[in-house]
Amino acid sequence: MTANTAEAGASGTVASGAGRRPLGDFTADRRLLMLAAMAVVVGSGGAGAAWVLIRLITLTTNLVWFGRFDVVSRSLETLSPSAWMVAAPVLGGLVIGLMARFGSEKIRGHGIPEAIEAILIGGSRMSPKVAVLKPISSAISIGTGGPFGAEGPIIMTGGAIGSLFAQFFHLSAAERKTLLVAGAAAGMTAIFGTPVAAVLLAVELLLFEWRPRSFIPVAVAAVTAAGWRPGLFDAGPLFPFSADPNLPWWGLLLCAGLGALAGLQSGLLTKLLYGLEDAFERLPIHWMWWPALGGLGVGLGGLVEPRALGVGYDVIRDLLTGHLLVQAVVTLLVVKALIWLVALSSGTSGGVLAPLLILGGAMGWLAGQVLPGDPGFWALLGMAAMLGGTMRSPLTSVIFAIELTGDWRMLTPLLAACVAAYAVTVLLLKRSILTEKIARRGRHITREYGVDPYELVRVSEVMVEAVDTLPGDLPIPQAVAVLQQGRHRVYPIVEASGRLVGMASRADALAWRVEGGLETQTVAERVSDAALPVAHPDDVVARVVALMLATGQGRIPVTDPATGRLVGLLARKDLLRIHAGTSRAEEERQAYFPAGRRG
Template identity: 75%
Template sequence: MRVTKATPAAGRRVLADFRADRRILLLAAMAVVIGAAGTVAAWGLLALIALVTNLVWFGRIDTALVSLAQVKPSWWMVAAPILGGLVIGLMARYGSEKIRGHGIPEAIEAILIGGSRMSPRVAVLKPVSSAISIGTGGPFGAEGPIIMTGGAIGSLFAQFFHLSAAERKTLLVAGAAAGMTAIFGTPVAAILLAVELLLFEWRPRSFIPVTAAVVTATMLRPALLGAGPLFPFAADPVLPWWGLVLCAGLGAATGLLSCALTSLLYALEDRFEHLPVHWMWWPALGGLIVGLGGLIEPRALGVGYDVIGDLLGGHIVLGAVLTILVVKAVIWLVALSSGTSGGVLAPLLIIGGAMGWLAGTALPGEPGYWALLGMAAMLGGTMPAPLTGALFAVEVTGDLHALPALLAASVSAYAVTVLVLKRSILTEKIARRGQHITREYGIDPHQFTRVSEVMVRAVETLPGHLPIREAVAVLERGQHRAYPVIDEAGRPVGFVTRADILLWGAEGGHGEERLDEQVSDAALPVIHPEDVTAHAIEKMLASNRGRLPVVDPESRALLGLVTRRDLLQVQASFSRAETERRAYFVRKRA
C-alpha cells in the first residue's frame, strides 16, 4: 500500500471538494421542491387550457381537454382567435414582453444574459397568455409555456437564497425539465433536452439536481395527470435488413421540411416587422389567419394531441392528413411569427407525423409507424436535439423496439438542418437579439490540460538577497521583462520587472538594499503542476497577473512559470487537432 504525505494544498483541495459535494446535495434538495412545484404548474396549465377551450368553444366550465374537431365552422371560429390574439398583445405590451414566443429561446436568453433571473410577472403571465392563445384556437402545444413557467419557478425559488448564477441556472433548468416531464411523461427526454438546449454543460452540479427534479415530477405525475405513455404505440413492422436506410431517408426528407419551416418562420417574422402597426396588434392579425385555417380544418386548431393519436393509430384518412399538414403548418407559422404565446413541440410532432404518415403509405408496415419516425425526426432536426427527439418518441409511446429506427431518422434530420441552416429555430431568434450560441457541445481543453504540460521549466531567477543595484544590472542586460525572486530555499517570494527599474531609478537610494525587501509579496498566487490550466486562468483573473509561479506542492520550491502565452498554446494545440489533416499510411514520394 502506498502512503502519501498530506500537504496543505491537498488539504485545501479535499476541503473544496467537500464543499462542492455539499452544494450539489443542497441544490438537489432544492430541485425536489422545484420539481414538485413544476408538476403542479403543468397540471394547472393543462387545466387552464382546457377551461378556456371549453368556455370559448362550448360555453361550459370544464377542465377536461377536448378536441376541436367537433366545432362547427362559423363566424366565431374566425373571431375567437382574433380576440385571443388581441388579449395576448395587450398582456405583452402592458404586462411583460417576455411572454411573446414559445418560451424556450426566452429561457435560453435568461440563462445566457440574465444571470438566470426571471421575474414573477413572467411566471404568472406566461401560462395565462398561453392558455388564452391555445384555448382560443392557437395551433400550439403546452410544452414551451411550461418550460418557461417551470424555469421561472426555479429561478424565483433560487433568488430567495445566496446562490451563484450557475446554481440559479441549474434550478431554472430543473423547473423547466420537471414541467416537460409532467406534460409528456418523458423524464429521460426532458433531461436530454435540458443538456442539449439549456444547460450547455454536463456536470454533476447541474445534472444531479435536474435529475432530482425530473424524478420528482415522474413520481407526482400519475396522481395529477395520469400514468403510462401519452400515445401508446407498438405496431412496429418487420423491416428488411436495409430498412434503416429507409428510416434515414425519411429523416433526411423531414430535415429538409424542417429547414423550409424555419426559413419561412423568420421570413414571416420579418414581414411582421415591416407592418405599419404596433407589435401589440400582430397576434390579432395572426389570429385572423388561424381562424381562416380553422374554417378549412378545425382539427388544426388547438393543441392537437388527438391528431397525434390518430396519426399513430391509423384512425385517419389520406385527405385529412394532407389537409392537416398544410393548414397546421401555415397557421402555426403565421401565428408564431406574429409574436403570440405558445409552444412548438406539439405542432412539430403533428407536422412531422403527418409527413411520415404520408410517406408511410408507400413504405413497409403501417403508416402510423412512419408517422412516429417523422415526429422524432422533425423534433430532432428542428430543435435541434437528435437524442431528445429519439428518446422523446420512445417515452411518449412506450415503444422501445423502435429506438434504432428513431435514432436513424432523428440524426439524419439533424444532419440535414446543421448542413443547410446556420442557426436553428431556437438560436436564430436569440441571434436576432445580438447573442450568438454555438450548436456544438464540447469539452473545454483547459479543463483537462495540466499546468505541467505547458509550463516553462527552465526559468531564470534572482536570489532575494541580491542587492537592488545588481538586480537592475541584470534586468538591463537580460532578455526577459520579469524575473521571479526566490529565497534561500528556492521558494518564490515575488517578481521584479523592468517597470521596477524605472521606479527605483526615480526614487533613488535603493542600491544596496536587498531585492526581497522590495518585492516580497505574502499574497503571491502560486499554481501546482498537477492543476488544470483552467485553475491557472482563474488565479490570473483573480490576481490580475499575467504570469504565475509553478511550485512543488510540498516544499513550495519553484519548478517553473506559466504565462498567458503558455495558456494560449492550449487553445492553439486544440485548434490544430481539429484542423490539421495528415495521412500516415501512405507511400512517401522519393
C-alpha cells in the same frame, strides 16, 4: 479539479504531496448537495405549474368553444364552422398583444429561445411577471384556437419558478442557471412524462454544458416531477403505442430516408417562419396588433379544418393508432402548417413541440401509405425526426418518442431517422428555429459541445522550466537595476534552496526608487508570498486560467507542493500554444498510409 473551475482555482490547496485535495473541491461538493436539495423544491414547483397550465388551457378551451366552466378535455373536431371560429382567435391574439405591451414583452414567442436568452444575457434572472403572465397568455392563446403545445410555455414558466427561487439565495449566475433549467425540465416532465428526454433537452438546448454541478440538480428536479406526475396527471406513457414494423433487412435505409425527408420539411418550415416574421416586421402597425392578425389566419384555417386548432394531442393519437383518410391527413398537414407559421411569426404565446409532432407525424403517416408496415410506425418516426431536425436535438427526440409511447423496440429506427433529419438541417441551415430568433436579436451562440483543452493539459506539460529568477539576498539597488533593464517585467524571487518567496515587478522597482533608503535591504525583505498565487505541476491548466482571472497576474509561478521550490513558470503565451495545438488537431490533415505507398 471540480467542474466549478473558478471556485476551485481561486481557493488554493490544503495538505501536501500526492494526497492533497483542492480546498475548492469541498466547497463545490457542498454547493452541489445544496443545489440538489433546492432542485427538489424547484421540481415540485415545476410539476405544480404544469398542472396549473394544463387546467388553464382546458378551462379556457371549454369556455371559449363549448360554453362550459370545467376542466374536462374535449376535442375540437366536433366544432362546426362559424363566425365565432374566426373571431375567437382574433380576440385571443388581441388580449395577448395587450398583455405583452403593458405586462411583459417576454411572454411573446414559444418559450425556449426566451429561456436561452435569459441564461445567456440575463444572468438567469426572470421576473415574477413572466412566471404569472406566461401561463395565462399561453392558456388564452391555445384555448382560443392557437395551434400550439404547452411544452414551450411550461419550459418558460418552470424556468421562471427556478430562477425566482434561486434569487432568494446568494447564488452565482451559473447556479441560478442550473435551477432555472431544473424548473424547465421539471415542467416538461410533468406534462409529457418524459424525465430522461427532459434532462437531455436541458443539456442539448439550455445548459450548454455537461457537468455534475448542473446535470445532477436538473436530473433531481426531473425525477421529482416524475414522482408527482401520477398524482397530477395520468400515469404511464402519454401516447401508448406499439408497432412491429417487420422491416426488410435494408429497412433502416428507409428510416433514414424518411428522416432526410423530415429534415427537408423542417428546413422549409424554418425558412417560411422567418420569412413571415420579416413580413410582420414590415407592417406599419405596432407589434401589439400582430397576434390579432395571426389569430385571423388561425380562424380562417379553422374554418377549413377544425382539428388543426388547439394543442392537438388527439390528432397525435390518431396518427399513431387511428384509421384516417389520406385526404383528411393532407388537409390537416397543410392547414396546421399554415396557421402555425402565421400564428408563431406574429409573436403570440405558445409552444412548438406539439405542432412539430403533428406536422412530422402527418408527413410520416402519408409516406407510410407506400412503405412497408403500419403507417403509425412511420408517423412516429416522422414526429421524432421532425423534432430532432428542427430543434437540432436528435438524442432528445429519440428518447422523447420512446418515453411518449413506451415502445423501446423503436430505438434503432428512431435513431436512424433523427440523425438523418439532423444532418439535413445542419447542412441546409446555419441555425435552428430556436437559435435563429436569438441571432436576429444580435446574439451569437454556438450549439456545438467540446471539451475545454485547458481541462485536459497539466501544468507540467506546458510550463517553462528554465526560469530567470532573482536571489532573495540580492540588495535592493541591484534588484532595481535588473528589474528596469531586464527582458522580463516580472521575476520570481527565490531563496538559496530554490524555495519561492515572492514575485517582483518593474512597478515594484519604481516604488522602491521613489521610497529610497533601502540600500541595506534585500529583495526578499520587500516581497511576500502571503497572497502569492501559485500553481503545481499536476494541476490542470484550467486552474491557472482561473488564477490569472482572479488575480490579474499574467505569469503564474509553479512550485513543488511538498517543498515550495520553484520548478517552472506559466505565462499567457503558453496558454495560446495550447489553443494553437487544438486548432492544428482540428485543421491539419494527413494520410499515414497514402495511396501508392509501399511498405
